[in-house]
Amino acid sequence: MTPKIDSHGHVFTKVSREFPREVSELIPKDHEEPIEKLLIEMEHNQVDQAVLVQTGGADIRSHAYLLHCLKSHPKHFLGIGLIPQDASNITQHMDKLANNSAIVGFRLSTLGGPRDPFAQIDIREFKTFPIWKHAAEKDYVLWLYLRAIDAHLIPYLLEEFPQVRVVINHLGICPGREKFSVDQDGRPQVETPAYNPAFHTTHRLARYENVMIHLSGQYAFSKEDYPYQDLASWHRSLYEIYGTERLMWATDFPWIFNNPGYEKMSRIISELLPDLSEYEYDQIGGENARKFLRFPACHN
Amino acid sequence: MIRPTAERQKQWDDEGYLVFEKAIQGDDLKRLQDAFDHWSAICKEDWLNRIETGENSSTFYDIPDPFAKDEIFIDLVDHPSYYGTLMSFTNDQLILLGPQVRTVPPWPISYTSWHPDVPLSNPLHIKVQIYVHDVLPKSGEFAFVPASHKPSSGPYPKVRRPSSMPGYKAFPSKAGTAIVFNSYGWHTSMDNHTNIARKSIILIYEKSTSERISPDTFASIAQHCKTKQRRKLFSLEKYDT
Numbered sequence: 001m002t003p004k005i006d007s008h009g010h011v012f013t014k015v016s017r018e019f020p021r022e023v024s025e026l027i028p029k030d031h032e033e034p035i036e037k038l039l040i041e042m043e044h045n046q047v048d049q050a051v052l053v054q055t056g057g058a059d060i061r062s063h064a065y066l067l068h069c070l071k072s073h074p075k076h077f078l079g080i081g082l083i084p085q086d087a088s089n090i091t092q093h094m095d096k097l098a099n100n101s102a103i104v105g106f107r108l109s110t111l112g113g114p115r116d117p118f119a120q121i122d123i124r125e126f127k128t129f130p131i132w133k134h135a136a137e138k139d140y141v142l143w144l145y146l147r148a149i150d151a152h153l154i155p156y157l158l159e160e161f162p163q164v165r166v167v168i169n170h171l172g173i174c175p176g177r178e179k180f181s182v183d184q185d186g187r188p189q190v191e192t193p194a195y196n197p198a199f200h201t202t203h204r205l206a207r208y209e210n211v212m213i214h215l216s217g218q219y220a221f222s223k224e225d226y227p228y229q230d231l232a233s234w235h236r237s238l239y240e241i242y243g244t245e246r247l248m249w250a251t252d253f254p255w256i257f258n259n260p261g262y263e264k265m266s267r268i269i270s271e272l273l274p275d276l277s278e279y280e281y282d283q284i285g286g287e288n289a290r291k292f293l294r295f296p297a298c299h300n
Numbered sequence: 301m302i303r304p305t306a307e308r309q310k311q312w313d314d315e316g317y318l319v320f321e322k323a324i325q326g327d328d329l330k331r332l333q334d335a336f337d338h339w340s341a342i343c344k345e346d347w348l349n350r351i352e353t354g355e356n357s358s359t360f361y362d363i364p365d366p367f368a369k370d371e372i373f374i375d376l377v378d379h380p381s382y383y384g385t386l387m388s389f390t391n392d393q394l395i396l397l398g399p400q401v402r403t404v405p406p407w408p409i410s411y412t413s414w415h416p417d418v419p420l421s422n423p424l425h426i427k428v429q430i431y432v433h434d435v436l437p438k439s440g441e442f443a444f445v446p447a448s449h450k451p452s453s454g455p456y457p458k459v460r461r462p463s464s465m466p467g468y469k470a471f472p473s474k475a476g477t478a479i480v481f482n483s484y485g486w487h488t489s490m491d492n493h494t495n496i497a498r499k500s501i502i503l504i505y506e507k508s509t510s511e512r513i514s515p516d517t518f519a520s521i522a523q524h525c526k527t528k529q530r531r532k533l534f535s536l537e538k539y540d541t
């Protein structure tokens with residue numbers, strides 16, 4: 001039986017001594033979106049497993065709640081950690097989080113290379129080169145939600161590290177500077193042009209077999225309410241470019257909990273790609289994530 | 301006006317493209333190169349800022365509003381090397397849709413995939429790609445699938461590398477070369493394996509149809525459009541129907 005896997009979401013608790021974390025406009029001190037809430041939604045919507053992506057700080061201590069959730073529910077979740085920009089020993093940080101835990105990779109928001117696409121490229125000078133190198137050595141997944149200015153740097157790293165599994169988040173969109181805000185439902189919003197630069201950057205990376213792309217984050221980019229039909233053409237294009245076996249569905253819980261709700265997000269692929277076969281829905285809805293991220297078996 | 305020979309007309313009909321070597325040469329070419337390089341340098345920082353704000357792609361950029369920047373860009377639109385040919389193909393009803401004065405930086409992947417620009421239901425749509433500097437093999441040169449403009453052609457596979465397209469023809473060439481192609485046909489730019497940017501101008505034309513382009517679109521260059529032909533080309537006047 002094919003598992004249904006929500007391949008990107010977040011959980012966090014109120015700030016506490018046991019579970020310290022950073023606060024922000026998006027996740028104030030007393031706000032919590034605990035694992036139990038996600039588990040209820042998953043059960044109601046026949047979602048078997050999920051990827052939990054760290055939010056609320058990149059230092060080791062801020063990962064305490066994520067590590068707790070992964071340890072408490074080993075068959076349900078895999079985790080993605082963060083790396084501090086100023087970490088003195090990056091590889092030690094990565095290993096400390098991943099060793100003896102279900103953290104399988106790390107999320108990056110920048111690559112640390114030159115801003116100018118005409119600059120001579122030497123990837124060894126990228127600030128994140130040691131991360132990519134260590135990911136290659138330790139088989140960690142890299143989870144990319146990059147700034148717009150980094151998009152052109154990705155293929156240089158993919159050429160050098162074909163063995164690193166890479167997941168490009170949220171439809172391949174790389175948000176522009178100062179385009180983030182928080183909407184009335186407490187969700188991240190990203191101002192994005194309809195003819196998006198991603199069409200000529202992240203959407204061009206399908207030739208690299210180690211790249212998967214998320215069908216997620218629609219609420220943040222769409223100018224419409226659910227089911228975000230203004231993004232249907234983006235989904236169709238990604239489907240045609242990447243093919244069924246390189247796409248992964250995700251809800252981006254908890255930002256979608258109130259609007260449009262987990263149930264609606266659990267069937268968004270059939271709304272935006274209504275002509276897929278059952279096999280294709282299964283691939284995008286879980287099988288691709290299971291294989292690519294190596295989820296443990298969840299069914300007896 | 302130089303009309304196409306019967307042989308050139310046949311190639312257009314059969315293959316969907318024509319190459320005009322040395323279409324722009326001598327002082328004209330030097331003037332074009334100087335204007336292109338001057339304005340692309342001036343506009344670069346604004347492009348970088350627009351990449352950063354998520355409004356432009358980092359894999360190519362166009363000099364904005366080129367007709368306002370240098371008259372050479374206007375003069376290219378009805379350049380005698382290919383203007384008569386374009387007029388013939390459109391039954392003397394040629395209009396300009398717009399220019400793209402484009403720089404494509406080196407990148408491991410082509411910035412675009414194989415595609416036609418318009419469906420066959422669209423009025424005849426023609427592009428002219430003019431190389432401003434030499435475009436070497438494997439440096440992002442234009443490529444086209446001969447005969448792919450015909451209704452009976454295809455279907456064409458979704459390939460991940462431009463060189464995997466069956467039957468394609470790539471067009472590395474010298475500065476000043478103009479490649480005229482039927483935009484119903486499948487085309488792309490090849491991967492650029494060099495460290496040299498591709499610099500070219502893409503002029504987009506169509507066979508005139510009613511109300512296709514507003515007279516306001518090119519009103520700002522009206523002072524450069526003294527002849528009736530040019531005024532029609534830039535939709536400042538309508539063609540007789």
